[in-house]
Amino acid sequence: MSVAVEESGPPAWRLLLGYVRPHRWALVGGALLSLMTGATGLMLPLVARELIDDLSGDRAITGALLLMSALVVANAVLGALGSYVLRRTAESVVLGARRSLSSYLLRLRITAVDRSEPGDLMARITSDTTLLREVTTDSLVGLGTGGLTLVATVVLMGFVDPVLLGVTLGVIAAAGTVLGVIVPRINRASRRAQDAVGVMGASLERVLGALRTVKASGAEPREERTLHEAAQESWRQSVRAAKWSAAAGNTAGLAMQIAFITVLAVGGARVATEAIDIGTLVAFLLFVFYLMSPIQQVVGAITQYQTGSAALARIQEALRLPAEPAAGPVELPAPGTAPAALAFTDVRFRYADDLPYVHHGVTFTVPAQGMTAFVGPSGAGKTTVFSLIERFYDPESGVIALDGRDLADWELSRLRAAIGYVEQDAPVLSGSLRDNLLLGNPEADDATVTRVLKTTRLDGLVSRLPDGLDTLVGHRGTKLSGGERQRVAIARALLRRPRLLLLDEATSQLDAVNEAALRDTVADVARTTTVLVVAHRLSTVTMADRIVVMDAGRVRAVGTHRELVTADPLYAELAATQFLATGE
Numbered sequence: 001m002s003v004a005v006e007e008s009g010p011p012a013w014r015l016l017l018g019y020v021r022p023h024r025w026a027l028v029g030g031a032l033l034s035l036m037t038g039a040t041g042l043m044l045p046l047v048a049r050e051l052i053d054d055l056s057g058d059r060a061i062t063g064a065l066l067l068m069s070a071l072v073v074a075n076a077v078l079g080a081l082g083s084y085v086l087r088r089t090a091e092s093v094v095l096g097a098r099r100s101l102s103s104y105l106l107r108l109r110i111t112a113v114d115r116s117e118p119g120d121l122m123a124r125i126t127s128d129t130t131l132l133r134e135v136t137t138d139s140l141v142g143l144g145t146g147g148l149t150l151v152a153t154v155v156l157m158g159f160v161d162p163v164l165l166g167v168t169l170g171v172i173a174a175a176g177t178v179l180g181v182i183v184p185r186i187n188r189a190s191r192r193a194q195d196a197v198g199v200m201g202a203s204l205e206r207v208l209g210a211l212r213t214v215k216a217s218g219a220e221p222r223e224e225r226t227l228h229e230a231a232q233e234s235w236r237q238s239v240r241a242a243k244w245s246a247a248a249g250n251t252a253g254l255a256m257q258i259a260f261i262t263v264l265a266v267g268g269a270r271v272a273t274e275a276i277d278i279g280t281l282v283a284f285l286l287f288v289f290y291l292m293s294p295i296q297q298v299v300g301a302i303t304q305y306q307t308g309s310a311a312l313a314r315i316q317e318a319l320r321l322p323a324e325p326a327a328g329p330v331e332l333p334a335p336g337t338a339p340a341a342l343a344f345t346d347v348r349f350r351y352a353d354d355l356p357y358v359h360h361g362v363t364f365t366v367p368a369q370g371m372t373a374f375v376g377p378s379g380a381g382k383t384t385v386f387s388l389i390e391r392f393y394d395p396e397s398g399v400i401a402l403d404g405r406d407l408a409d410w411e412l413s414r415l416r417a418a419i420g421y422v423e424q425d426a427p428v429l430s431g432s433l434r435d436n437l438l439l440g441n442p443e444a445d446d447a448t449v450t451r452v453l454k455t456t457r458l459d460g461l462v463s464r465l466p467d468g469l470d471t472l473v474g475h476r477g478t479k480l481s482g483g484e485r486q487r488v489a490i491a492r493a494l495l496r497r498p499r500l501l502l503l504d505e506a507t508s509q510l511d512a513v514n515e516a517a518l519r520d521t522v523a524d525v526a527r528t529t530t531v532l533v534v535a536h537r538l539s540t541v542t543m544a545d546r547i548v549v550m551d552a553g554r555v556r557a558v559g560t561h562r563e564l565v566t567a568d569p570l571y572a573e574l575a576a577t578q579f580l581a582t583g584e
Ligand SMILES: Nc1ncnc2c1ncn2[C@@H]1O[C@H](COP(=O)(O)OP(=O)(O)OP(=O)(O)O)[C@@H](O)[C@H]1O
Pocket: 114, 351, 352, 355, 358, 376, 377, 378, 379, 380, 381, 382, 383, 384, 385
């Protein structure tokens, strides 16, 4: 299982009712149409009895025939209308579930995402929600209309002949006992089948996300096996569910056939002893025939609900993952807003309770404006500083304050609006170059975009591309070079006019010319904004106003390059080896 959540929670049907509630009147309308369809069907045996009576009494049958024809037509028209209304409503229920689930997943806390498989979460939005369609129509409506029709039919049958009704109900009760054993098995198999679809989604996401590496490692056969195994497991469990569903359906069908034969035999005997007349027996047999449809509807509703509730449980699991509060409208800082000051005070943090501490009491202050670089060995906790500033995670103890205010007291969307963040691997989303640049500030005007493109030296690239800013960059920006992706990420962050700019190794993939240009840009930005850089290159570090040296989750020194080279042996060593070794 790839989604880690606590097991408790309200039952699945409550979640279903939540999705159905907005469409309840359409559903009631559809159910009424279905009921009317059933009622027209139910009237047919009674009219048939009239017709037979008329025939045996030598009376005209035109009226009864016309009435029967009208009932047949009404039955067809009402049936079609009812099924359209119900199907439409079911699609609306699926739409509602997909909307709420996708909104929820976008708000997931990063901790929840760390513990989940994106492919499995995707399967929950796409495949599991689809199953709600059948649950809404077949289950909810089927149970309602089928149940009501069943009761109405049974009442009418009781009026026609209570003895034959007793015989019929006896057979149905026996079938019900068998169904009680079958139904839970459908639920179990359906749940496993949907879980296997989730596993398949997760495996697909894993492979397609790193197809180049998979190919380069010659790992296709192994990955293929994993995918096939998941597909096979889903098939196996779906076949098992189909087997039990078929058994359930046929048990109901068989019960009805047995009821038919028994009624024919017992009814025949009653006609022979003149307890009932032949018209009554024909009417009752027609009722038994009409009983078949609501019974199958009710059995179908119960079996379908088993599949649906397995999907509902998976949706519910996703909805119990920890999420952030719903974001208000994002308001970016107005041009010229003052840069932000930042302070970490004795911050302790670990990614999970069963993992070691990454920060063991980190303390440093960054005044508004200027550039601060973070250096230190790999795994020292530098990137984690940025993740905490963005509140992707919260510290276990200690305080992180922006402008003197604890991050916990900031409205999350306001906090993030103040920050521009360029991640370590500079992600670019599929879509056009323009989509990517305007991701964080869709309102940026053309003049600003042109200026930022120039600053990040992307103007040359854009003019070379046949479609300019509308060029599609491919999945994860694969049509761009590593350096171009990084510059796009920086341009995107700058377009947000951040009060605090976080650059995580933002220059690591740039060539010397572009790096020098970007260094000037960053220095320029640092005159009006607070810039924090996780640096791997001496060039970035030497120009920083202050350098925070981190080691194993602690700040060991703060100072300028000049100060630290003499004051801190680790820094002196890093400067002498790591930075210089990168080629500067
Ligand atoms: N999402 C996560 N879940 C669990 N552990 C994590 C997570 N992200 C990072 N870590 C661990 O936290 C520690 C610090 O990671 P961090 O990325 O902050 O280091 P860093 O100083 O930026 O390293 P580098 O210079 O190599 O990027 C590492 O040991 C890493 O394995």
